[in-house]
Amino acid sequence: MSLLNWFKRSSPSSPQLNALVNKVAVYLRSRAADDQIVPKIVGKAIGETEIRAFTALRVLEELGIVRHHFGLYCGKKGIPLKSIDDLSQLPTEIYCDACDEDHCESDGEYKVETYYTIDPVKLAQFKERKVAA
Amino acid sequence: MASSIPSRSKVAQILGKYSIASVRSWLRRKGLSATMNSRDAMTTKVHELVEKEKLTEDDLIEGAIGIEEASAKRVYLYRISTSTADLKKIDAQLATLKVPLVAARTPSVSPTPTSKLMYAMNTDSAFRAKWNEQHTRIKVDKKHQQFVPVKEPKIIVLIVDKKTGLVQIRYDKPADKHLHEVNGEPKAQAYFDFYKEQAENLLGLSLKPIELRTGLEKTLKKVPPVVSVVHVVDEDEEGIQSKRTQKKIGKDLRDTKAWNQMMQDPMVRTYEEAPLRWKHGMTGGKLTREVFSNVDAANGQVRFDAHCSEEEIDYVLAQLV
Numbered sequence: 001m002s003l004l005n006w007f008k009r010s011s012p013s014s015p016q017l018n019a020l021v022n023k024v025a026v027y028l029r030s031r032a033a034d035d036q037i038v039p040k041i042v043g044k045a046i047g048e049t050e051i052r053a054f055t056a057l058r059v060l061e062e063l064g065i066v067r068h069h070f071g072l073y074c075g076k077k078g079i080p081l082k083s084i085d086d087l088s089q090l091p092t093e094i095y096c097d098a099c100d101e102d103h104c105e106s107d108g109e110y111k112v113e114t115y116y117t118i119d120p121v122k123l124a125q126f127k128e129r130k131v132a133a
Numbered sequence: 134m135a136s137s138i139p140s141r142s143k144v145a146q147i148l149g150k151y152s153i154a155s156v157r158s159w160l161r162r163k164g165l166s167a168t169m170n171s172r173d174a175m176t177t178k179v180h181e182l183v184e185k186e187k188l189t190e191d192d193l194i195e196g197a198i199g200i201e202e203a204s205a206k207r208v209y210l211y212r213i214s215t216s217t218a219d220l221k222k223i224d225a226q227l228a229t230l231k232v233p234l235v236a237a238r239t240p241s242v243s244p245t246p247t248s249k250l251m252y253a254m255n256t257d258s259a260f261r262a263k264w265n266e267q268h269t270r271i272k273v274d275k276k277h278q279q280f281v282p283v284k285e286p287k288i289i290v291l292i293v294d295k296k297t298g299l300v301q302i303r304y305d306k307p308a309d310k311h312l313h314e315v316n317g318e319p320k321a322q323a324y325f326d327f328y329k330e331q332a333e334n335l336l337g338l339s340l341k342p343i344e345l346r347t348g349l350e351k352t353l354k355k356v357p358p359v360v361s362v363v364h365v366v367d368e369d370e371e372g373i374q375s376k377r378t379q380k381k382i383g384k385d386l387r388d389t390k391a392w393n394q395m396m397q398d399p400m401v402r403t404y405e406e407a408p409l410r411w412k413h414g415m416t417g418g419k420l421t422r423e424v425f426s427n428v429d430a431a432n433g434q435v436r437f438d439a440h441c442s443e444e445e446i447d448y449v450l451a452q453l454v
Binding site: 035038073097 | 306363364376378379380381382384408425427436438
């Protein structure tokens with residue numbers, strides 16, 4: 001069971017989840033519209049764990065407020081190599097010009113991390129979710 | 134001079150050993166269509182262009198020389214004195230060594246594990262020489278669990294600008310096995326050192342390495358920016374070496390609070406390494422596309438990718454020295 005489902009099942013009204021989503025939405029409003037949002041940074045900013053921030057971002061994605069992407073990064077230098085929207089597009093090898101090497105996915109030579117982009121219009125329309133019964 | 138239309142096999146013979154990326158870039162620079170996804174498609178495409186008389190055999194040979202002397206090179210930079218007396222030493226040394234001089238560049242032919250001088254050209258304004266040798270890359274065949282040796286030609290070019298005193302030695306990436314060994318093991322540094330020594334022997338002058346840290350710092354701090362940067366290695370006077378990387382895709386490392394704070398910090402700091410993407414819009418037409426170079430100032434090396442041409446390398450190096 002995913003944490004999102006656990007949240008949803010843990011309480012029919014999901015006040016905890018709603019509070020979490022509201023906190024993340026407040027944080028997103030403090031960011032520039034073109035920013036790339038990383039769950040671990042969101043978690044740190046709102047005093048929650050990375051996985052809880054992730055969960056809230058997934059709820060906001062269902063509302064169309066954010067959209068997920070997968071960043072591919074050089075395993076040695078952390079340099080961004082490529083961005084994809086679907087894990088089925090993961091390349092088996094990707095060239096890193098800073099290292100002058102092909103980095104292989106199966107050997108862990110490149111890393112994949114999720115980040116989100118914001119739809120500023122939808123974020124502006126977001127109404128705070130109910131937290132108390 | 135070649136006159137007849139070269140056959141498909143001749144096209145493959147002339148261009149077949151170069152990377153698809155480098156041939157594609159060469160065709161684009163000539164304003165020709167460059168869609169190709171395999172070596173076979175590359176040969177077919179170029180042969181079609183030859184048949185349509187958009188390219189001649191001489192164009193192919195000139196293109197091949199351009200690719201092998203500029204594509205995917207590691208460049209080390211040096212200076213020599215430009216005094217008349219020192220420049221005359223070059224002529225005298227070449228005469229003493231009885232080096233055969235040519236009037237035009239020639240392509241690399243028949244590389245062997247031992248280094249061979251392909252040509253040497255000496256004019257009032259420049260000296261240029263090219264060597265080749267053969268290395269072996271060990272390819273891993275995971276399917277059959279085997280190591281497969283692949284022979285690769287390596288090209289090394291020495292370029293001396295007698296007006297500015299700037300000396301470039303351009304190297305192909307060394308492979309796994311070659312004859313430049315230290316304690317019986319092939320070493321990249323031994324390969325680089327070998328050709329520096331060869332260059333000094335040919336010129337009869339010692340080569341003084343150029344410090345790249347200053348040029349890298351100047352380039353990174355130029356306003357408006359002339360390069361895009363996502364990764365910089367720097368070292369400060371307290372001994373802290375920092376690797377700063379902008380992980381946000383499409384963003385520049387310098388458009389951040391952290392970079393601005395570093396710029397205001399009075400601490401003495403050196404810039405050791407950075408991959409740079411040169412913005413062609415900032416070059417007054419000297420570059421027609423974004424050019425990649427990796428500046429490794431700590432090792433005095435600038436690396437270019439497979440797409441690079443002679444003019445692009447010269448432009449970038451001129452900005453760094």
